[in-house]
Amino acid sequence: MNAVAPVQEFETRGQRLAAFISTARGRTYPPDVLEAARKAFVDYLGVTFGSMNDAPVLAVSAAVRRWEAPGKSTVFGQYRTAPALAALVNGTSTHSQDYDDTHPMGAGHPSGPVWSASLAMAEHLEIDGPLLMSAYITGYEVMAKLGNGGAPGGVGRTLQRKGFHPTSIVGRTGAAASVSVLLGLTQHQVGSALGNVATTMGGLLGSFGSHSKPFHAGKAAMDGIMAAQYAAEGYEAAQTLYELEGGWLSAFIQDNSATVPTLDDFGRNWEILGNGFKLFASCRATHASTETARSLAEKVAGRAIGSVHVKTHSTALITAGKLFPKTPLECKFSVPFCVAMGLRGYRLLPDDFVETTLADTSVTELLSKITVEPVPGQPPSEAHVEVMLEDGEVLRASTRIVKGHPDNPLTWDELQAKFESMLERSLPSADIATLFEAAKACDDPHAFATFRRLIGPREPRE
Known part of the structure; x- marks a missing residue:
């Protein structure tokens, strides 16, 4: 196993993050971590594909389509474009119904930013299988740990009390982390990618109940892609924006009231094992x-x-x-x-x-x-x-424990029922069944090829 680099080798929080991300290629994962990532992908695909005709998605997609940007990344069921733009549309769709997965400890909605960025860039680079899975898991872990710290006094819940949306803030870093893995960035390049995306952070709680809330997830995915791509081209950003003083934390939470995670348990305590899924399409x-x-x-x-x-x-x-x-x-x-x-x-x-x-x-x-x-x-x-x-x-x-919480999880059958209900207006029933099985095995290259075919551009159903 490509083990996570020991924390004691690094002096700063930024170095710990960059080391974990830059060593992800070739890392192997416990079976339960991989299973959790597959469940997240199935849920992500269902809520994303099934929401492509929602009003906020149609508006964002129409603007993107007018740019006529070429690319190999898919806007689900519609067209292909540049990775950052596909991630923008798909991520907005993921969060459109507020039906997507959640991090119960307060980091927000991980798959909208992280899967949208990972998938769009993987299509662009023609990457599939274990590396794509590693990119998603890495992005999830980074996003979740940055927004954790223990509810209700952790970073995510404190951001909410200050009027900010954690999905939009730490989601950007999760997206940048996943794309950095796919691009094979060095530790220093990862630091620049993270620094770049930190300076774009934002997202106001006052947007809840409007089209801007789902846009938060899409824009986080888009910004994560751009930050990592810029770093790959030699862009230099501040490497200190994840420290407790002078970084994004002290900017957003100026009274230092949050319980801040130490980032010393990467690869030991997997945040993705605590992912939560929704049975209700509401906050x-x-x-x-x-x-x-x-x-x-x-x-x-x-x-x-x-x-x-x-x-x-x-x-x-x-x-x-x-x-x-x-x-x-x-x-x-x-x-x-x-x-x-x-x-x-x-x-x-x-x-x-x-x-x-x-x-x-x-x-x-x-x-x-x-x-x-x-x-x-x-x-x-x-x-x-x-x-x-x-x-x-x-x-x-x-x-006592709401359904969908990691201590009262959804079964595969329940996830499949949700998946099918979201796609019944978009695809024939036979395609839905095939797509579910392909998504369930998303780290298998053959299944991924089937997945790409089924999410590709298609004629509208009559």
Whole structure:
């Protein structure tokens, strides 16, 4: 095994990052790490391909297409273009429904930036198999560790409290890391790639509920590709932007209030084993409350509700605090609206977040009756819902570990059902089945060739 370079050889955080990334070629991985990466790819492919006709994606794709940039990288099901542009469109699509994977410790949504960048550059370089897998895993680990530190006081959760979107910030570094692996950059070149992408970091929480949130993932993928390509051509950037003083951390979190990871456990504690997947197409902060509400739907059906009290985690209303959403997209970032949907039996799939749901009075009438209590110390995976019925009966339900959390994971069958539901409008059923099997074996060159054929440009279905 190509072991991870010992931490004690390096004096700075930047050197630790660059060493881990620059030594990824030829590294072998434990079977469970590879399996986690395959699951991430299947989930990524389903939510990305299945969202290509969403409004934010159509707008970004139309602009990209007008540039007529040549290239070998695929915008799923549509056309081929330059790697950075394909990654921009695909990454925006990944996050469009807010249905993509999450890092439960707060680093954001890893696969939108990292898989989009890895895949686009791999197509451009005609790379497949183990090297592509290594690039993705490396990018995931870098992104997740930078945004970790322990919820709720870690880097990612603290960024959220400061008004920033972790996916957009550490996602850029994850994307740059994965592309650096594919390009075979030296440690110094990796340092320049990371420095370059750090100075492009941004992404405001105030964008949630608009087209800009999914754009965060696409732009992170695009910037990661460009930063690594510039470094490969001799671009020199600051090598100090990942240190605790004078780097991006002290710029975004100026009161030093976050618990910052030491970056000393690369290759020992694999972040990807803690990846989380979604069964609801809404902000992850709504999921535990929604799952709990759904468990009460049959009991409250046809009965008048007097009040609803929700106990959720302390940061839920920071990212999902739109109490009276005005658009279907804003509904995804509203704990009360998602709880109301759950109590009324909605499954909170992509097709549920539409104007007809926003106009459903059985849902909207509950909003003024729902109170949400953020509970300090309560895990994000946990929620408690109490429903007071007008006849005096009180119904209670709790969720301790929400479905899709790494401690309550989705099975392959559940991932396949989600995959098929996302693609049923885009591909014939036989192609969906073939694509699923190819994606499930994405580190096999033969399967990857099948995958490339099926995601390539095609005529619209009638």
